[in-house]
Amino acid sequence: MPLIDWIPSYNIGIPEIDTDNQQLVGMINLLHDSISKKDNHEIVNHVIYQLVQNYQDHCTLTLQVLQNIQYTNLTQQQESHKKFGRVISGYLHRLKKDEKVSIMELIGFLRNWFDKHVLLEDQKIKAFLKQINNTQTETDITKSHVKTIKDSDIFQLHNNKMDGQHKDLANIYNKLYHAVELKMSKKIILKIIDTFKHYAEIHFKDEEQLMIDVGYDQYKEHLILHNKLLKEFDKFLIKINEDETISHIKILGYIRNWLLNHIAIEDKKVFAFISSQKKENSHA
Numbered sequence: 001m002p003l004i005d006w007i008p009s010y011n012i013g014i015p016e017i018d019t020d021n022q023q024l025v026g027m028i029n030l031l032h033d034s035i036s037k038k039d040n041h042e043i044v045n046h047v048i049y050q051l052v053q054n055y056q057d058h059c060t061l062t063l064q065v066l067q068n069i070q071y072t073n074l075t076q077q078q079e080s081h082k083k084f085g086r087v088i089s090g091y092l093h094r095l096k097k098d099e100k101v102s103i104m105e106l107i108g109f110l111r112n113w114f115d116k117h118v119l120l121e122d123q124k125i126k127a128f129l130k131q132i133n134n135t136q137t138e139t140d141i142t143k144s145h146v147k148t149i150k151d152s153d154i155f156q157l158h159n160n161k162m163d164g165q166h167k168d169l170a171n172i173y174n175k176l177y178h179a180v181e182l183k184m185s186k187k188i189i190l191k192i193i194d195t196f197k198h199y200a201e202i203h204f205k206d207e208e209q210l211m212i213d214v215g216y217d218q219y220k221e222h223l224i225l226h227n228k229l230l231k232e233f234d235k236f237l238i239k240i241n242e243d244e245t246i247s248h249i250k251i252l253g254y255i256r257n258w259l260l261n262h263i264a265i266e267d268k269k270v271f272a273f274i275s276s277q278k279k280e281n282s283h284a
């Protein structure tokens with residue numbers, strides 16, 4: 001019998017965070033199932049190493065995603081993560097000194113973390129996201145959660161061409177933002193969205209060519225994400241053109257989140273791949 005059953009309402013709607021939290025529940029359940037096993041210290045050690053390994057990635061990813069949605073409780077999240085980090089590195093330290101960590105102690109700590117962090121802290125993100133989505137009915141952009149994109153919001157890949165193109169996309173987004181802010185005509189809004197889409201197409205082609213050139217292993221997955229965005233733009237254009245009720249602020253929010261998260265998570269992976277290959281080659 002698992003100690004914790006993952007139920008859909010635990011999901012906060014950010015896949016990266018939800019997957020990590022589910023994985024954590026998996027570990028807690030594994031530990032719980034192993035309480036009566038004789039050699040359960042091996043499982044305890046395994047879980048501790050796994051936690052240490054996942055910790056940094058989870059923190060970096062959460063920070064990026066939350067910064068991009070301009071989450072207001074960011075410091076609280078970070079503080080809570082830091083505390084977690086201190087405890088698990090304490091466990092690791094004990095293992096390295098050949099001291100045992102008891103299975104009950106580890107379960108107790110993780111269960112407590114699950115109750116306080118996953119069920120309380122992370123749920124606040126869910127409420128925040130809901131609030132952002134309510135901008136559907138908001139017509140004054142300055143009162144909404146949607147903002148312009150500053151240079152410092154964009155994750156830098158340290159590739160002049162790609163960073164330059166991302167900046168150009170952000171500039172077109174900012175133009176759209178101001179057009180919505182000044183309640184400009186439908187014709188102008190459509191034109192800017194169309195410009196964004198065309199520029200995105202050019203950028204995607206360049207980025208995809210780069211991925212082919214370096215033999216990027218997740219090329220297909222990345223291509224799907226690019227095409228999905230372009231399709232989404234077509235939907236926006238049709239809806240606005242046909243005067244369907246679609247909030248311009250919501251479209252802006254969508255573009256902003258997509259762009260910043262895509263660069264910081266997906267494009268970053270491409271460049272991590274490229275630099276790992278460079279290292280391999282220099283060792284060869």
Ligand SMILES: [Fe+2]
Pocket residue numbers: 166203207263267
């Ligand atoms: Fe990109």
Ligand SMILES: [Fe+2]
Pocket residue numbers: 207222226262266267
């Ligand atoms: Fe991309």
